[in-house]
Amino acid sequence: MFDRFGYEIGCWDLARFRQRAPQDTFAAQNLQWTLLPDVWPGNAVATGLFTSWLPYDEADSFLEVGCGAGVTAVTAALRGCSRVCALDISPAAARNTRLNAARHGVDASMTVLTSDLFSGLGQSDRFDLIYWNSPYAEAPADHRYETPLEYAVFDADYAMHRRYFADAPRHMTDGARLFLGFSETIGNSGRLGELAAEAGFTASVYRREVFSVALDVPGLPASDGETELDYVLYEFRQA
Ligand SMILES: C[S@@+](CC[C@H](N)C(=O)[O-])C[C@H]1O[C@@H](n2cnc3c(N)ncnc32)[C@H](O)[C@@H]1O
Structure with missing residues (x-):
């Protein structure tokens, strides 16, 4: 069933993003990063966790789907993954990741592509670890994406999540591990589990953290002004 709570939080988050002062750098993972306009900043709590x-x-x-500004993919290269590929549906995000790969001296071991999920990969491209910090706010099936940035927040009818599970196996080495960064507070974890199961995967919580936050979202219930917000890294295994 469609999860309106998550959709409202997604709208609120996007509105907050649009109101913030423009910035061309940010700090994350103890490093400075370049940020281009219309790219989701990689200093979000979820990205850090x-x-x-x-x-x-x-x-x-290592393959990162939806690399944004490139923090995770560049970190993978800095942490010793010898071949790193970063993909994003947004050309600005792909450009931004290239800039950050060069900024941190790992551009030689990284390939960065503008790609709708795995579509930009070759048939024989396979990876040991595949990961996506996904746009986990479920949007109605008829949601119209007005700007590229909305792809960082919403997935209409979870169609992209469905394709993630359906297409990932073609790009996994033997024994590869498949991960998804998610929020059970904002996302629809029931629906996610169904889509994973359709593709033959079962989900387990690799790691999860819960925070108490003041979510000032008009129209949403919150106890004493505080709501529990979680971030969870799921691992999916094929049956
Ligand atoms: C929540 S943001 C995460 C960005 C970055 N990885 C981070 O952690 O800061 C989700 C990212 O997925 C990208 N994305 C959404 N749909 C996509 C698709 N179909 N194919 C590739 N990337 C996609 C968005 O453009 C966005 O950069």
């Missing part, structure tokens, strides 16, 4: 939790040491090759 997922980036620090992923098991890079166990992967030689």
